[in-house]
Amino acid sequence: MSERFDFSILGGGISGLLTAYELSQAGFSVCVIDISAVGRESSWAGGGILLPLYPWRQAESISDLVIASLALYPDLITDLVTQSHINPEFIVSGLLLSTLPDRPAALDWCRRYQIRYQLPTPDAPFHPALQCQLDQPLWLPDIAQARNPRLLKALKATLQQRDVVFFEHCQVHTIHHQNQHITHLQTQDKTIATGHLVVTAGAWTSTLFDQLLPDITPPPAIKPIKGQMLLFDSPPGLLPFMVLANDRYLIPRQDGKILVGSTVEDTGFDKQTSDTARQQLYQFATTLLPALEDYPVGHHWAGLRPGTDAGVPCISLHPDIDNLSINAGHFRNGLGMGPASAKLLADLILERSPLLNPEPYQLKSL
Ligand SMILES: Cc1cc2nc3c(=O)[nH]c(=O)nc-3n(C[C@H](O)[C@H](O)[C@H](O)COP(=O)(O)OP(=O)(O)OC[C@H]3O[C@@H](n4cnc5c(N)ncnc54)[C@H](O)[C@@H]3O)c2cc1C
Structure with a gap:
C-alpha cells in the first residue's frame, strides 16, 4: 500500500x-x-499549567514562546470546542506562588510581559483551607490551565x-x-x-x-526526564486555584479532582512509578491542603518529559x-x-x- x-x-x-x-x-x-x-x-x-515554574529563572526564549502561546490559546480553544464538542477545560484559575526569595525578579518579569499580579499579605491566610507558609508570595490571577487528556x-x-x-x-x-x-x-x-x-x-x-x-x-x-504525579479523587470546591510551593504544585480540575506534581528524575526511558515519590507527593499535598487526607489517591502515574539542557x-x-x-x-x-x-x-x-x-x-x- x-x-x-x-x-x-x-x-x-x-x-x-x-x-x-x-x-x-x-x-x-x-x-x-x-x-x-x-x-x-x-x-x-x-x-497542564500554562506557565513555566518560575519563568524569570529560565531562558528568555522560553518566556517568549509561553507568552505568545497565551495569546493564541483562546482562539485555539474556541475552535477546538466548536469543531470537536470536547471541552479541554481551559480555565483561568490563577496561580499562587507561596515562597519567592527572588520576588523582585518575578515582578520585573510580570511587568515586562504584562502579566497581572498581586502581592498577598504574608501574615493572613490566602485561603482558609491552605496551610501554606507565605514568604514573599505572589498571586497571578490570569494564569490558566488545560486538562491534558481532553485537550x-x-x-x-x-x-x-x-x-x-x-x-x-x-x-x-x-x-x-x-x-x-x-x-x-x-x-x-x-x-x-x-x-x-x-x-x-x-x-x-x-x-x-x-x-x-x-x-x-x-x-x-533531547533526553527523557521522568515526572511522577498523583491525582486525588476530591470533590469540587476544596481549592479554587493552583498553588506552587518550592518545586511542587497542586492543580484543581473543574470536577474537583486535585493533581499533585511532580518529580524530576533522570532515569532514562523508565516510566515506573515509585513508592518513595508517592509518599513525597502525598506528604506535600496533605501538608499544604490537609483536607486532602479525607480523599483517596485515585491515580499515580509517570511520564517522560523531552529534556534539553x-x-x-x-x-x-x-x-x-x-x-x-x-x-x-x-x-x-x-x-x-x-x-x-x-x-x-x-x-x-x-x-x-x-x-x-x-x-x-x-x-x-x-
Ligand atoms: C509529570 C509531568 C508534568 C508536566 N507538567 C506540565 C505543565 O504543567 N505544563 C506544561 O506546559 N508542560 C508540562 N509537562 C511537560 C509536557 O507534558 C511536555 O513538554 C510535552 O507533553 C511534550 O510533548 P511532545 O508532543 O513533544 O511529547 P509527547 O507527548 O511525549 O509525544 C511524543 C509522541 O511521539 C511518539 N513516538 C515516540 N517514538 C516514536 C517513533 N519512533 N515513531 C513515531 N512516534 C513516536 C510517542 O508515542 C508520543 O505519542 C509535564 C510533563 C510531565 C511528565
Missing part, C-alpha cells in the same frame, strides 16, 4: 498535533504517525474533521532520503511518500534520529536536509509553549514571516 502526503508528522503528542493543526489549516494534506496511541505519553501525563482528544477530533490521517501503533522502519531530501517512509505494510517530514517525537526524538536517520547530523540533543525546545528546519524539520524538546512546558512553537515551525516551513525570532530554537550545522 502506498500513500502520499504533503506533510508527515512523526509523533502524536501535543507538539505533533499542534503542528498538524497549523499545517492542515494552511490547506496541506497531513498525516500523523505514532508508534503508540496518539496523545498517551508526556502530553497526557503533564499537569489532546479535542485536537485529534478536530484534525480528523480536517481530514488529517492518523496512523497509530505504526512503526516506521526506514526513512529513505537521497541528495539531502527525504523521499518516503517505510512501515511494515505501507510506503508513505512525503513532501516534508516533521519529527515531533518528544523524549524519543534523539533515539529516533539515531535509529532512523543515523547518517544525518546534527541530531537534536536549558529547557529550550528545538523548533527548526534541519540545516542539511531540505524537507526535514523538528518541533521537540519542550521539557517541562510543552503545553505552555505548544501553540506558538507549532506556529513558529509552520512559519519557517511555509516561509511566512515568523511569529518570533527563530534563532534561539535553531538546530545548527556541526
Whole structure:
C-alpha cells in the first residue's frame, strides 16, 4: 500500500498535533504517525499549567514562546470546542506562588510581559483551607490551565474533521532520503511518500534520529526526564486555584479532582512509578491542603518529559536536509509553549514571516 502526503508528522503528542493543526489549516494534506496511541505519553501525563515554574529563572526564549502561546490559546480553544464538542477545560484559575526569595525578579518579569499580579499579605491566610507558609508570595490571577487528556482528544477530533490521517501503533522502519531530501517512509505494510517530514517525537526524538536517520547530523540533543504525579479523587470546591510551593504544585480540575506534581528524575526511558515519590507527593499535598487526607489517591502515574539542557525546545528546519524539520524538546512546558512553537515551525516551513525570532530554537550545522 502506498500513500502520499504533503506533510508527515512523526509523533502524536501535543507538539505533533499542534503542528498538524497549523499545517492542515494552511490547506496541506497531513498525516500523523505514532508508534503508540496518539496523545498517551508526556502530553497526557503533564499537569497542564500554562506557565513555566518560575519563568524569570529560565531562558528568555522560553518566556517568549509561553507568552505568545497565551495569546493564541483562546482562539485555539474556541475552535477546538466548536469543531470537536470536547471541552479541554481551559480555565483561568490563577496561580499562587507561596515562597519567592527572588520576588523582585518575578515582578520585573510580570511587568515586562504584562502579566497581572498581586502581592498577598504574608501574615493572613490566602485561603482558609491552605496551610501554606507565605514568604514573599505572589498571586497571578490570569494564569490558566488545560486538562491534558481532553485537550489532546479535542485536537485529534478536530484534525480528523480536517481530514488529517492518523496512523497509530505504526512503526516506521526506514526513512529513505537521497541528495539531502527525504523521499518516503517505510512501515511494515505501507510506503508513505512525503513532501516534508516533521519529527515531533518528544523524549524519543534523539533515539529516533539515531535509529532512523543515523547518517544525518546534527541530531537534536533531547533526553527523557521522568515526572511522577498523583491525582486525588476530591470533590469540587476544596481549592479554587493552583498553588506552587518550592518545586511542587497542586492543580484543581473543574470536577474537583486535585493533581499533585511532580518529580524530576533522570532515569532514562523508565516510566515506573515509585513508592518513595508517592509518599513525597502525598506528604506535600496533605501538608499544604490537609483536607486532602479525607480523599483517596485515585491515580499515580509517570511520564517522560523531552529534556534539553536549558529547557529550550528545538523548533527548526534541519540545516542539511531540505524537507526535514523538528518541533521537540519542550521539557517541562510543552503545553505552555505548544501553540506558538507549532506556529513558529509552520512559519519557517511555509516561509511566512515568523511569529518570533527563530534563532534561539535553531538546530545548527556541526
Ligand atoms: C509529570 C509531568 C508534568 C508536566 N507538567 C506540565 C505543565 O504543567 N505544563 C506544561 O506546559 N508542560 C508540562 N509537562 C511537560 C509536557 O507534558 C511536555 O513538554 C510535552 O507533553 C511534550 O510533548 P511532545 O508532543 O513533544 O511529547 P509527547 O507527548 O511525549 O509525544 C511524543 C509522541 O511521539 C511518539 N513516538 C515516540 N517514538 C516514536 C517513533 N519512533 N515513531 C513515531 N512516534 C513516536 C510517542 O508515542 C508520543 O505519542 C509535564 C510533563 C510531565 C511528565
